[in-house]
Amino acid sequence: xxxxxxxxxxxxxxxxxxxxxxxxxxxxxxxxxxxxxxxxxxxxxxxxxxxxxxxxxxxxxxxxxxxxxxxxxxxxxxxxxxxxxxxxxxxxxxxxxxxxxxxxxxxxxxxxxxxxxxxxxxxxxxxxxxxxxxxxxxxxxxxxxxxxxxxxxxxxxxxxxxxxxxxxxxxxxxxxxxxxxxxxxxxxxxxxxxxxxxxxxxxxxxxxxxxxxxxxxxxxxxxxxxxxxxxxxxxxxxxxxxxxxxxxxxxxxxxxxxxxxxxxxx
Amino acid sequence: xxxxxxxxxxxxxxxxxxxxxxxxxxxxxxxxxxxxxxxxxxxxxxxxxxxxxxxxxxxxxxxxxxxxxxxxxxxxxxxxxxxxxxxxxxxxxxxxxxxxxxxxxxxxxxxxxxxxxxxxxxxxxxxxxxxxxxxxxxxxxxxxxxxxxxxxxxxxxxxxxxxxxxxxxxxxxxxxxxxxxxxxxxxxxxxxxxxxxxxxxxxxxxxxxxxxxxxxxxxxxxxxxxxxxxxxxxxxxxxxxxxxxxxxxxxxxxxxxxxx
Numbered sequence: 001x002x003x004x005x006x007x008x009x010x011x012x013x014x015x016x017x018x019x020x021x022x023x024x025x026x027x028x029x030x031x032x033x034x035x036x037x038x039x040x041x042x043x044x045x046x047x048x049x050x051x052x053x054x055x056x057x058x059x060x061x062x063x064x065x066x067x068x069x070x071x072x073x074x075x076x077x078x079x080x081x082x083x084x085x086x087x088x089x090x091x092x093x094x095x096x097x098x099x100x101x102x103x104x105x106x107x108x109x110x111x112x113x114x115x116x117x118x119x120x121x122x123x124x125x126x127x128x129x130x131x132x133x134x135x136x137x138x139x140x141x142x143x144x145x146x147x148x149x150x151x152x153x154x155x156x157x158x159x160x161x162x163x164x165x166x167x168x169x170x171x172x173x174x175x176x177x178x179x180x181x182x183x184x185x186x187x188x189x190x191x192x193x194x195x196x197x198x199x200x201x202x203x204x205x206x207x208x209x210x211x212x213x214x215x216x217x218x219x220x221x222x223x224x225x226x227x228x229x230x231x232x233x234x235x236x237x238x239x240x241x242x243x244x245x246x247x248x249x250x251x252x253x254x255x256x257x258x259x260x261x262x263x264x265x266x
Numbered sequence: 267x268x269x270x271x272x273x274x275x276x277x278x279x280x281x282x283x284x285x286x287x288x289x290x291x292x293x294x295x296x297x298x299x300x301x302x303x304x305x306x307x308x309x310x311x312x313x314x315x316x317x318x319x320x321x322x323x324x325x326x327x328x329x330x331x332x333x334x335x336x337x338x339x340x341x342x343x344x345x346x347x348x349x350x351x352x353x354x355x356x357x358x359x360x361x362x363x364x365x366x367x368x369x370x371x372x373x374x375x376x377x378x379x380x381x382x383x384x385x386x387x388x389x390x391x392x393x394x395x396x397x398x399x400x401x402x403x404x405x406x407x408x409x410x411x412x413x414x415x416x417x418x419x420x421x422x423x424x425x426x427x428x429x430x431x432x433x434x435x436x437x438x439x440x441x442x443x444x445x446x447x448x449x450x451x452x453x454x455x456x457x458x459x460x461x462x463x464x465x466x467x468x469x470x471x472x473x474x475x476x477x478x479x480x481x482x483x484x485x486x487x488x489x490x491x492x493x494x495x496x497x498x499x500x501x502x503x504x505x506x507x508x509x510x511x512x513x514x515x516x517x518x519x520x521x522x523x524x525x526x
Contacts, residue, residue, distance in 0.1 A: 008350075100382040107379050115483050216390075218480065228491045231466070231482035234382075236389040239476030245495060249488050 011213035015199045024209065030251055032205040035262050037154070039162040047163025047184070051155035054207060055145035057089075060137060060155040062163045064184075066175055067134040069125065077124025077132040081110035083139040083152065090144035104234065108192070109139060109153050111230040112221035116190035118160065123185040126170055133165070135184070146208040149219050149232075150259075153192035158263045160186055189264050190229055191256040192221040195248050197238055202248060204255065216240060218248055222256040224264075289447030289458055296458070298327070302451040305441070305501055310422065310512035312429045320430025322512070324422040327455050328412035331419050333426040338400035352397035356385035358419060360408040380416050387420050387440065387469040387479035393433040402432060413456035414442050420469050420479065421505055428513055438478055439509055440469035441501030443494040445486060450493050452501045466491065468498035472506045 017024060027033070033054030042048035047062035067078055083106035085093045098106070113119065124133040137159065139152045164181035196206040196214035206214060215238025221230035228249065233240065240248075290296055300306070306327030315321035318334035325331075341347035346355070358380040362368050373381075388404065404426070406419040417440035424438040444454045446462030459465050464484020470477055477499075486494065 100378050103375050103378040104382055107375060111483050115485060216386075223485065226488070228482060228486050228488060229484065231480055231491075232383075233477070233480040234386055236386050237394075239390045239471065239474070239478045240480065241475055242477065242495065242499065245477065245480065246492055249491060253488065 007212060010209060014210055014213050018198045018201050018203060018210075023203065025207065027205075029201060029203045030255060032259070033207070035154070035259070037158050037262055039158055045159075046165065047159045047161075049155045049158035049162055050142075051151050051158065053145075053147060053151040053154075053205065055143060056147055056151050056207075057141075057143035058148065058151040058155045059140040059142055060152065060159040061140065062159045062184075063136040063138070064163070064165055065134045065136065066126070066131060068130060069128075069132045071129075073121075074129035075125045076121040077119070078134040079110070079114060079119060079121060079137070080134065081106045081113065081137045081139065081156070083109070083141070085141050085144070089141045093141075093144070104232070105148055105152060106139060108149055108219055108221075108230065108232045109137070109156050111232075112153055112190040112192055113137070113156060113160070115229040116188040116221070116223040118157065118186060118188045118190050120185035120187045126175060127173060131170075131173065131175070135160075135163075144208065146206045146211040147194055149194045150192050150205060153190070153221065154259065154263060157189060157191070160184055161189075161263060189224045189260055190221050191259045191263075192219050192230070193252050193255045193259065194219040195251075196235070197240060197244070202244060202251075204251070214238070218245070220248060220252040220256075222252055224260065226253050226257070228252075289461060290449050290451070294449070296446070296451065298455060300453075302449050303497060303500070305453045305504060306455065308505065308508055310425060310508055312425050312512050312516040318426070318430075320426040320428065320432070322422040322425035322429060324418050324425075326414060326418040326421075326453070328410055329408070329415055329418045330410040331415060331422050332407045332409060333419065333422040334405045334407075335403065335423070335426040335430040335432070336405075337402040337430070338397040338432070339403070341399060341401035346401065347399045350398050351394040352392075352400045352402055354385050354389055354392065354394070354402045354404060356381050356388065356404045356406070356423075358384055358406045358408070358416065360411060360415075364408050364411045380419075383479055383481065384416060384420055384423065388423055388427065388438055390476060390478050391424065391434045391436050391438045391471055392427065393435065396433055402427070402430075411456070413454050413459040414467070416440070416479075417442050417467050417469070421509060425509060425513055429516070436471035436473045436476070437506065437509055437513075438469055438471055439502045439506045440467060440479060441498050441505055442467040443498035443501065445484065445490060445494065450490060450497060452497050464490075464494070466494040466498055468495060468502065470499055470502040470506075472503060 045061040216235040320335040420440035446458040469479035
C-alpha cells in the first residue's frame with residue numbers, strides 16, 4: 001500500500017503539470033492513450049474482445065444462454081453485466097466477491113448498453129413470459145492502469161458486435177440448435193467517456209497515477225445519435241460545477257464520435 | 267401544500283392497480299396532481315434516534331427514510347483506516363417491506379452501488395482531515411420507497427451528519443429531475459421513473475455550488491440533460507430551505523425547553 005505522503009507529493013506534481021496544460025506522458029487534456037481492439041479472441045465465447053488503452057487491458061466475453069424473462073418485461077431477453085477485478089490485474093485487487101468498485105463498473109457499463117438499447121432485447125424473446133435468451137457480458141480486467149470504465153465499455157461493445165448467435169428452431173418449448181450463426185441484434189453503439197477533475201481542469205482517459213490524485217470523476221455515455229444515455233459521477237473528495245458539467249457534455253459529443261470509429265467500422 | 271394533499275390521495279387511490287396511460291395530462295398535470303416543476307410534499311426531522319450520534323427522518327411523497335450516524339469512532343476493520351483522514355462508511359439499505367414485492371434484506375448490487383455514490387456525495391462536505399484514522403458510519407434505511415430514495419437519503423444523511431456535530435463545509439441536498447411523458451419534470455415518483463424516459467439524480471452543496479452526485483439513466487438530448495440538471499438544482503435549492511429549517515428547529519426547541 002502506498003502511503004498517503006507519497007500520494008500527496010505525487011498529487012502536487014501532477015496537479016501543477018495539468019494546471020500548465022501538460023500531462024505526465026505528454027498528452028493533451030482530452031487525448032486518449034493508444035487504443036487497440038482485438039475481437040474474437042476467445043473461441044468458446046459467443047463474442048469477445050480485448051481492449052488495450054495504453055497499459056490498461058480489459059477482456060470481455062459474451063455468453064448467450066436461455067432463461068425465463070423478468071415478470072415485468074415478459075417479452076424481452078435478459079441482459080446481465082458482471083465485472084471481475086481479478087487479482088492479477090493490480091496489487092490493489094484482492095480475490096473474493098466483487099466489491100463496490102467492481103459492482104459500480106459493471107453497472108455503469110450495463111446502464112450504457114441497456115439505456116441506449118444497444119441490443120434489441122425484444123428479438124431475443126422465444127416465448128413470451130416463458131423462454132428468452134440471456135446475454136451475459138463478463139468484464140475481465142487484466143491490467144489496471146486507470147480508466148477502467150471507458151476501456152470496459154469499449155470492450156463490451158466490441159464483444160457484442162463480435163458476438164454470433166446460433167440458429168435455432170423451437171420444438172415443444174425447447175430450443176434446438178441448427179447449423180449456422182447470425183449476429184446479435186445490435187441497434188445502437190453506446191460509448192463512454194470519463195472525465196477526471198484535477199485541480200480545476202478536466203482531463204480524459206486518466207492513467208492510474210492521475211486517477212489516484214483526481215478529485216472527482218464523471219462518466220458520460222452517448223448513443224450513436226449524440227444523446228446521453230448514462231451518467232455517473234464518482235470519486236470521493238471533489239465535486240463539479242454546473243459549468244464544468246456543461247463543458248464535459250460538449251467535449252463528450254465529439255469524443256464519443258471519435259472513439260466509436262474504433263469499434264464500428266463503416 | 268395542504269390543499270394539494272386531498273387531491274393527491276384521491277389520485278393515488280386510482281393509480282395503485284393498473285398502469286396509467288399518460289404520465290402528464292394536457293394541462294401539464296402529473297398523476298399525483300403536481301405541475302412539472304413541483305416537488306412532492308416534504309417533511310424532515312432531526313434527532314429522531316436516541317442511540318445514534320446523529321439522526322434524521324425524511325418523508326418525500328411516499329418515501330419514508332431514516333438515517334443514523336455514528337462516529338467519528340475507531341475504524342473497524344482496522345485496515346480501512348486512513349492515516350491522514352477519516353473514512354465514511356455508508357450503507358444504503360431497503361427494508362424488505364419497502365417495495366411492492368418483498369425485497370430480500372441481503373444487499374443487492376444496486377444497494378452496493380448506491381452506498382458508494384451516496385458516500386461520494388457526502389465526503390466532499392465533511393472535514394475528514396480533522397479525524398484521521400477514524401470512521402464515520404452513515405446508515406440509511408429506506409422504510410418505504412417511491413422513487414428518488416437515493417436523493418432523499420442524501421438530504422437526510424447530511425442532516426444526520428450535522429446533527430452528530432461533525433464539522434462540515436456545507437450541507438448536501440439532493441433532488442432528481444427526469445423526463446416523463448415527454449416532458450422534463452422535477453422529483454419523479456416511482457411510476458414516472460419506471461415508465462418515464464429518463465431520471466437524473468443530482469446532489470448539491472448549495473453554498474459552494476458543488477455538484478457531488480450526478481447520475482443519469484435513460485435517453486436525453488444534451489439540451490434536455492442540461493435542462494434536467496438545472497431543474498434538479500432548482501429543486502435542491504428549495505429543499506435546502508426546508509433542510510435548514512429542520513436543523514434549526516431542533517435547537518430552537520431545545521432552547522425553549524431550557525428557558526421553561
